[in-house]
Amino acid sequence: MAHRGAMCFPGNVEVDAAKVNKGSWYPGLTFGGGGETIVSKRNSGTNAFGLDFFTGYIPRLSVTNSGMVGIGTQFPFAALAVVAVQSEPGIGTLGFNQPSGFRR
Numbered sequence: 001m002a003h004r005g006a007m008c009f010p011g012n013v014e015v016d017a018a019k020v021n022k023g024s025w026y027p028g029l030t031f032g033g034g035g036e037t038i039v040s041k042r043n044s045g046t047n048a049f050g051l052d053f054f055t056g057y058i059p060r061l062s063v064t065n066s067g068m069v070g071i072g073t074q075f076p077f078a079a080l081a082v083v084a085v086q087s088e089p090g091i092g093t094l095g096f097n098q099p100s101g102f103r104r
Contacts, residue, residue: 010099025054047074
């Protein structure tokens with residue numbers, strides 16, 4: 001029984017095959033038309049060839065091509081970078097890198 005709006009693909013689903021995303025919320029994998037999108041910028045500059053997760057048409061989380069994660073920033077400065085709005089009391093910037101003895 002098919003579900004309304006459901007699709008099944010036996011292989012890959014390629015989004016932005018023409019490589020036209022320049023860093024905005026479109027084109028990308030969009031959910032419901034309210035600005036919830038996953039995109040990959042296909043030219044040079046901020047987070048090129050990484051993944052950006054948008055909500056409300058604003059980038060909220062970024063994963064760089066090298067695996068660094070930024071929450072509240074598209075420029076992660078550490079393995080995990082969290083940047084909050086500076087105007088909120090008690091909130092600022094936080095970054096984490098893996099310990100020097102860490103092994104995979």
